[in-house]
Amino acid sequence: MNYDQNQDLLYEGKAKKVFATKKADQLRLFFKDDLTAFNAQKKGSFQGKGALNRDLASLFFSFLAANKVKSHHVSDMGLTEMIVQKLQMIPLEAVVRNFMAGSFAKKMGRDEGEKLAFPIVEFYFKDDALNDPFLSDEQILVLGIEKAAVVEQIKVKTLQINSLLRDLFSQAGFDLIDFKIEWGRNAKAELILGDEISPDSCRIWDQKTHEKFDKDRFRRDLGGVEEAYAEVYRRLKSVRENQS
Numbered sequence: 262m263n264y265d266q267n268q269d270l271l272y273e274g275k276a277k278k279v280f281a282t283k284k285a286d287q288l289r290l291f292f293k294d295d296l297t298a299f300n301a302q303k304k305g306s307f308q309g310k311g312a313l314n315r316d317l318a319s320l321f322f323s324f325l326a327a328n329k330v331k332s333h334h335v336s337d338m339g340l341t342e343m344i345v346q347k348l349q350m351i352p353l354e355a356v357v358r359n360f361m362a363g364s365f366a367k368k369m370g371r372d373e374g375e376k377l378a379f380p381i382v383e384f385y386f387k388d389d390a391l392n393d394p395f396l397s398d399e400q401i402l403v404l405g406i407e408k409a410a411v412v413e414q415i416k417v418k419t420l421q422i423n424s425l426l427r428d429l430f431s432q433a434g435f436d437l438i439d440f441k442i443e444w445g446r447n448a449k450a451e452l453i454l455g456d457e458i459s460p461d462s463c464r465i466w467d468q469k470t471h472e473k474f475d476k477d478r479f480r481r482d483l484g485g486v487e488e489a490y491a492e493v494y495r496r497l498k499s500v501r502e503n504q505s
């Protein structure tokens with residue numbers, strides 16, 4: 262069967278396609294080879310990127326499950342797809358920062374790389390037309406996007422994921438500089454981690470050389486994008502194999 266057929270396509274995003282499945286409570290995510298930056302103003306791709314990101318997302322979700330953090334991941338399918346629980350997505354990007362980098366460094370006129378005194382969580386409204394604007398917690402409440410208790414729950418769970426991922430990356434010789442995740446609710450109204458975790462949505466630096474192993478290689482035309490993603494997978498896979 263050709264699973265790439267578009268007949269059950271519900272949505273095509275910048276990096277993934279979302280398909281309906283025979284089960285009403287499950288979706289199929291197809292990870293594309295496309296790479297975009299700056300709200301898709303910059304576009305690229307490399308062969309095998311979808312497969313690498315699917316494998317990495319799957320590795321992270323199984324690692325989190327082993328640490329009692331539930332995600333939408335149900336199973337992998339083929340090389341580039343994943344069956345997930347269908348979620349009602351919360352239209353927020355939860356960004357954790359462990360180090361000064363990216364838009365935080367830019368807006369404060371700071372160099373990248375300074376370790377922050379403690380990890381912070383920021384929220385961005387997921388809306389391409391508005392270019393995903395930053396939202397304060399109070400702006401989220403006053404706009405009625407989520408209730409205070411849910412915002413707090415997302416922060417606590419996001420920081421818990423941060424601490425697990427930092428440790429995993431550290432064992433692979435990487436610093437997890439910052440990352441973005443997305444949350445949603447399943448049919449039982451449980452708050453569940455959705456979307457993906459991959460070098461598209463994280464900043465990952467080598468602990469010794471501070472070399473970048475993430476989408477900044479593409480954003481900043483540093484070259485070696487494919488090699489960097491492959492190296493992240495190679496090192497993390499080896500750590501996971503030694504854990505089991």
Ligand code: ADP
Binds near residue numbers: 445455
């Ligand atoms: P974008 O929409 O930002 O371009 P993608 O190309 O990654 O991003 O598209 C995947 C879309 O699927 C995203 O909008 C994401 O919020 C959504 N999504 C991820 N996981 C789930 C899920 N389990 N249930 C429903 N929607 C999901």
Ligand code: TMP
Binds near residue numbers: 393
């Ligand atoms: P930023 O420094 O550009 O705000 O990005 C913080 C983190 O969030 C970084 O790891 C990249 C990730 N991110 C996304 O996954 N999607 C986005 O649209 C943006 C802007 C950042």
Ligand code: ASP
Binds near residue numbers: 275296299300461476
């Ligand atoms: N996620 C956004 C895009 O794909 C922005 C970024 O990651 O730089 O265009």
